Amino acid sequence: MEFPECPVCLQTYDGDCTVPRVLACGHSACGACLENLPQRYPETIRCPACTVLVKFPAQGASALPKNIELLRLCPQQSADVEISRKTDKRPLDQNYGLFPQLWSDEFYKTWRRWILPHGSVSIERRYGDDEIEKLLLGRVCHVSDSGSSSPIRVREDRTVSLVRVVSLPCLNSDAVLKFSYTSMVLKCLSELKDGERNELVLILEAGIMNGGRVCRTYGLWGNLEDGFLYLVCGRGKENLTERINNWIKKLDIRNKVGLNNDEMRGFAMIAIELCEAIMAMHSLGLSIGFLGLSCFSADEFGSICVDLNEVLVMGSTVRETMVGTVSTKSKIDLKELGILISNLIKKEAFVSPEVLLKLLHKEGVVLECGTTLCSVGNKCDIWSLVFVLLSLLLGKDCLIETLGTLDEVHSDCDCSAFYGSWMEKVNSCLVMKLGSEYASLRQALCESLNFDPENRPWVVELLRCFRVLIVSPELDALASLKLAINEYDAAHCLVLGDLIQLPDELIETQRDDTCQTGEEKIIKDFVDGLSVGMVKSKDMLGHRDCVTGFVVGGEYLFSSSYDKTVQAWSLQDFSHLHTFTGHEHRVTDLVYVAEEQPLCVSADIGGGIYVWSIALPLKQDPLKKWYEEKDWRYDGIHALTYSENGYLYTGGGDKTIKAWSLKLSTLNRFD
Template sequence: MATTAPPADADPPECPVCLSPFDATSAVPRVLPCGHSLCGPCIGALPPASAAAAGSSLRCPLCCQCVPFSRALGPSSLPKNLALLALLPSSPPSPSHTITATAPAPLPLPLHASHSRLLSRFRHAVLPESASPLRSAPTPACLASGSLDSDLGAPWFCARGSPVSLLPIETRPGEGRPPAEQEAEFYRPSHAARVLAAIGALSDAAMEELAGLIASSARLARRVCRVYGVWMDPDAPPLWMVSERHPRSFSQLLEEEMVAQIGFVVMEACEVIMRLHGEGLALGCLGLDCFCLDSFGHCLLDFSRVLALCRGVRAGVSSYSIGALIAPEVVAVLGDTLRMKNHDFDGFFGCSSDIWSLGCLLVSLLTRDERLVAGWNSEGSYDDWEKKVGTRLNASLLGTQLEPLAAIIVSCLSYDPKGRPEIADVWKCVRGLLMKSGDVTLAPDDDFAVQKSFRCLLLGELSSMFAESSAVESDGKAQLSRGAEDSSSNQDDVSNGGCRNDRALDLSGIDDPESAGMFKSATLIAHRDCVTGLAIGGGFLFSSSYDKTINVWSLQDFSHVQCLKGHEHKITTIVVVDNENHSLCISGDSGSGIFVWRIDSTLKEEPLNKWYEHNDWLYRGVICLAVSGTGYLYSGSRDKSIKAWSLEDYSLRCTMTGHKSTVSCLAVASGILYSGSWDGTIRSWWLTDHTPLSVLEDDIAGSIAPVLSISTEANFVVSSYENGYFKIWKNDVLVKSEKLQNGAIYAVKLSGKWFYSGGWDKIIKIQELLEDESEVELRDVASITCDTIITSILSWDERLIVGQFNRDIKVYYKAQ
């Protein structure tokens, strides 16, 4: 019967034994087989009915009946009294069970993300929202700095407080977050989905470039600052590229007098550029701030600072003012508007352009004069500038162990790209001078450059972003802004949401899962008590309920078609047989009745057939049903057995036993019947001869809990439990076990790669099942907050249909 809220001044229901008020944690009302409800601690303390059955029975203190009870499984093996729990006061909330007393905030997830295709490529590049590295509110075009707000595990392995640089990635307005007027009240976009949406909004070239930088930084570990991945502020775009940051830059070396130390740094800078060229990547421009030194004094290239410098150059800022070292041939291309518009760069760039920039950087380090190399394209000829640089460089290195290095560095500044040496030659020269040895067997391969085509970072899509706002000039000098250092922390703005009743069902244009639009919900109201099952067949939606009726709904507009009556007890389960010969709706009730209804245009109110299982009245009740393609109907009951019925003459063909408690759920897949029970196990049976196949159980101590729901797809079996856990079995091998919700999970559905779950927590979680050769993962995709307990879930035609404890049926869908 329907549950109504008690008066505000009414006493809460209490246990008839200890007189303690029932609650949802320590004194959960459990239903004994005789029908009386006691709290869990009292049930566990009751003496056995007899010495002979000390471990398998007890005597009800109210009616004195001897009832079965497994001491090994404990009170948790008995069902909760949901009607009594619904009468519990919701205010003030219990500190230990706040989630059931208040409307829970939805997980930060959207409904059905359409960017799953990007996940395989960027799975380990999306930083969690908890990282929250942004410590300031910089101008969108500027390089920001901050630190990680939480520890990051695999694959990043970064400690909380690690300094990072953040480079904005330009996204179109509204990308990564739907407009406020389009956000449904029952869900909130997730961090991961918003990041993937922003990545998907990039051009193909920008996406390729971003993925390439992340991958290259991982391969060039300890040569470049690691690009951890991308992150987005929970409040607004842009997308940020987050990378490792070291505060000590090359500019600080200008103040040091140790030529030997600068020589080792020069050698490492050469190695960095060689490794980049080995990746097929040319920079196009360099600056002293593009390199930094780690805590051990080793040289690293910072991709974030390189891109920030490139954006300044592309925005038209004077290279002299921002310290950008750009080869003459690159400057010529940048000045050719037609060539830049057509992206006609073939044959103009290669590793020689970076050799020129590196040569200028080495001159700045060795002469300690940044302005010397910055004026090559000012007044005077290039030859005069080259001679001036050579003279200064020779004077600076005179009498030092690096004196012979001057000649090869000057040759790096040759106007003709073909006249410049290879970077490997510079490396060999520096190493030979520092090591006092002619052995260069450790030199990198200097023939790789001719084997690869190069992509230039300066001319890429990431460098052309924020072109208008990058040119920030003040008093003739451009500034590359940096965020304040760790001055404040971000607070996540998590807004609560709940299901919205939207009865206007505009279903046009929702069949395309990739189509843009808003998410809506509709409420189907006809039942007078808890919805216990949903099924689709013959062009109709069928719903069963404790009110002893089956309601039929049109799948065209979800209008109510008919109410089927006939059951004398609460309907607990429903299935549909939909084949070429006939379509049948089959329902089971708590009085062991099984009713068969024909599905046709007439939808007759009288059942086609009905019968009752023959079992003891204490154990009567059909809990679950399943149908196989071999012409059998399977019923699971409180008598711990599974019965196989022929759909031809509705006769009992077989009884399968093995479970030690109520059979709570059934599922059929790939010629196998799976059965779940309150004894915490899942058993599999051959459909051909109904013989037992195997038992799926978790060997971990303390992990036994009643199985409440099973769903199958291909070679996967997913099960949910009363303790909030779910388990995934692949080929009958447990591959994942994880706590998903705080309360019982009454309904799970695996449809393709989508995994739906809901239960006591009043939250529907939608996740994507990801499978590779070594592991199975679940990625959060959607979350919906409901007003009441979820009892059944059905996915059909891009719609999510949900049965609820408060008698409502919710339909969630995407409308344009």
């Protein structure tokens, strides 16, 4: 004997866990399923048996009467069975799958915490020497994320800088479906490459694990006005570059031959601050690969820190200058290399030799003299750091003049000889500036400019040399402390990463993404097509009742319906071609059979299976038809599919699956 069961979850009623509740239409379903049915209107649900809208009490399913007659037919369950049934009972899945999931839950959890609310940032002014604003300045107001895992906490208004990362999805006021602000940000992040996202995570986390030596990172902010996603970082109120240059101009350091002790101590204080900021970057697994004084800023406590947004802007300038100098060449000589270095110095961007050669290699440019590429590690930054210090002492004009050693270098020399000759000239300038009194410092600076990174000292060793200028080791209580040396190379070099791009390349990429044709956009992704409003429909009229199934075969679209017909439509112009009639009951499903003679097979609620030929001309009568044995208590066929082994599979209301041979119309039954 078969026991009554819930038509939704198919659980047998037991009177305890699965209790039948009677609806106004007379049908019954278990209370748990009725609670989970969607309410189209307030306190109204659709009966799962007859689909009629019925009232549902606000108190829940417990307010509906129990179906006592069904409970009398239920089997008596033991206590153990009842406990196991309660344990196995699972809530219904509320995700009905109308649209595909755009990103994983893990992706959402990782990136949602970095998204600043749209109203939290206001732009005050823009920086940029061309049509593309490289840096925006603004303020971030009070932000307090309710999620405990969020690192974003802003208790008061802060001055911030913003650098463009990537474009947001195309905004269209006529869109049928529109992304929310958070969804737009997550979508453009999901379209980044894995390497780009990993680099962005490193930068974001560097700003919250900095120890005060790396500018604070607040997160990511989408500007709906210009359609771009920005990296938001803290920015000091004081302009460090302007303040240091004013100090140098006041003391006239660059024009002096020799510096007194007070001037050297002031210079050493600046150098120590810069060294500590670079060491903090290395401790976070990041190296920069180039430096300029603008890459640093002063925080509210007067300490110098690395300004990540300025680093990204300066990195873009480095790439732009390099490409603009070498143009479309595949090879350059030493003279052209000197011109490139000179152009970079004019921009106050100091790039270490190994990083510059690596950048040229990435652009497909090699040196005619040939050279071996050195590995890029933490010691690339000490070369750039020393040149920042030399630019303060000597001035960038003096450094450019030292490149005159190119005339003395033979064309057959390699790159290391070129740099060696240049460093000799720089050393001569240092001798004139520092004299013999600071010979140990001059030696440390020259060693830091070695062409081979392995022969350069660590940043902490350079810091010790400057510390001696402030206080002698005998009077330094902390001189015996062992300062940390990060002997492991940084996991990532920013200038060699993907986030530092040429502005015009960035814009072209964004325009290519947002200016695709409607056809390309819709083909790319159905959800993208909906979001930008590129949704068109055409009414195909022909059925007189509910449409129950679709199948595409060849150049046709076939549809089945409760009106007992199968219709054929053209996929070219969506016109109606033919009507297959013959079913005596409602048609529930159909399949396409791609054999030598293509066929369309349909099934109905009465158990009838009809095989139609779709060879031209289309015929009215079926090639073959047969009926499965049908129990009067159940409906006929509800599901239909076909496999390449020549069998047709049907699923019916009697809970069985049957396999039919199309050639023999024989039956295998799977109960």
